[in-house]
Amino acid sequence: MKKYAFGVDIGGTTVKIGFFETNGTMLDKWEIKTNTANGGEAILGDIKASIEEKMAAVGITRDDVQGVGMGVPGPVTAEGVVKKCANLGWGEFNVQETATELFGMTVKAGNDANVASLGEMWMGGGKGYDNVVMVTLGTGVGAGVIIGGKMVHGTNGAGGEVGHMKVDDTETEVCGCGKTGCLEQYTSATGVVRLTKRGLAAGNVETSLTKLDEITCKDVFDAARDGDAFACGIVEKFGQVLGGTLANVAAVVDPQVFVIGGGVSKAGQILIDVVVKYFKAKAFHACENTQFALASLGNDAGMYGCAKMVIDA
Numbered sequence: 001m002k003k004y005a006f007g008v009d010i011g012g013t014t015v016k017i018g019f020f021e022t023n024g025t026m027l028d029k030w031e032i033k034t035n036t037a038n039g040g041e042a043i044l045g046d047i048k049a050s051i052e053e054k055m056a057a058v059g060i061t062r063d064d065v066q067g068v069g070m071g072v073p074g075p076v077t078a079e080g081v082v083k084k085c086a087n088l089g090w091g092e093f094n095v096q097e098t099a100t101e102l103f104g105m106t107v108k109a110g111n112d113a114n115v116a117s118l119g120e121m122w123m124g125g126g127k128g129y130d131n132v133v134m135v136t137l138g139t140g141v142g143a144g145v146i147i148g149g150k151m152v153h154g155t156n157g158a159g160g161e162v163g164h165m166k167v168d169d170t171e172t173e174v175c176g177c178g179k180t181g182c183l184e185q186y187t188s189a190t191g192v193v194r195l196t197k198r199g200l201a202a203g204n205v206e207t208s209l210t211k212l213d214e215i216t217c218k219d220v221f222d223a224a225r226d227g228d229a230f231a232c233g234i235v236e237k238f239g240q241v242l243g244g245t246l247a248n249v250a251a252v253v254d255p256q257v258f259v260i261g262g263g264v265s266k267a268g269q270i271l272i273d274v275v276v277k278y279f280k281a282k283a284f285h286a287c288e289n290t291q292f293a294l295a296s297l298g299n300d301a302g303m304y305g306c307a308k309m310v311i312d313a
Helices: 043-058 095-103 112-123 189-201 217-225 229-253 263-267 269-282 298-311
Strands: 004-010 014-021 026-033 065-072 081-085 090-094 107-111 132-137 141-147 257-261 291-294
Touching: 004 043, 004 112, 004 298, 014 043, 014 298, 026 043, 026 298, 043 065, 043 095, 065 095, 065 112, 065 298, 081 095, 090 095, 095 107, 107 112, 107 298, 112 132, 112 141, 112 257, 112 298, 132 229, 132 263, 189 217, 189 229, 189 263, 217 229, 217 263, 217 269, 229 269, 257 269, 263 269, 269 291
Parallel strands: 004 065, 065 107, 132 257, 257 291
Antiparallel strands: 004 014, 014 026, 081 090, 132 141
8 A cells, every 4th residue: 555755844944745656656735934923833733724725625544654754953853842933933842742742743853954964865966875875065064973864963962063163263153053153154055155255355456256236155156157366266165164164074974975955055066076186185084985966856856855854763
């Protein structure tokens, strides 16, 4: 008899829900609004209602569903305890237990970056490997560590917080986490723009980027691809910081592959090449040939990972 699973990726604005067969085939996906009013008290109820609506529409019961996997934008322990989710208004509570009771079926929960990594390992850029580190370069920098096919949660649900590894002791600007010199400040989309503006402010710079009213990360990589010397320098700095940091990560977890995702990864091969260059220069010799790949599931990675999490439960 066919079994099904739901993968639920909870974001601060929308909740993405995927309906899967347990072999990994996504049958449907949709979004509902994230209602963060009153400390996000309606979020789980809204998800339950949406899943039940889909089950009714396709004519399946709870007996046909292996469970629901949920990705949450905040630290989540291996036991499913959320350690505060500011974007949702949630404090500390066991979302896994609460949702299992509410939904009347098995629910597993994990950090959103971790489950996205699991999704890429299962059906994306990391397919074929079971020791994977995925780094998501977007507005911030998220990461997930998969060892032996299992997510590394850590004691406080903070396993894989690569974006907040300190990479510069001289930095004075404050990161969103409240500390200074974090990887996120240099290799996120906003970080690349920040480095670019800092370089331009130093003066005496010849670059096509000065013609733009508003500079984006994509503009910087595009200019570098076209041979703009200043933009090439920014991309080199990006690669030096990210490649060096991932060399340190490799010395700890020794993955088979680093999967690079998020909006910045759309730069493609120029990004992979510069990161690999600095990674190889700094990596412990046993890790020098670690593979690098681009993520391939895009915004669906979290849903795939959530489904995989409950299928494996």
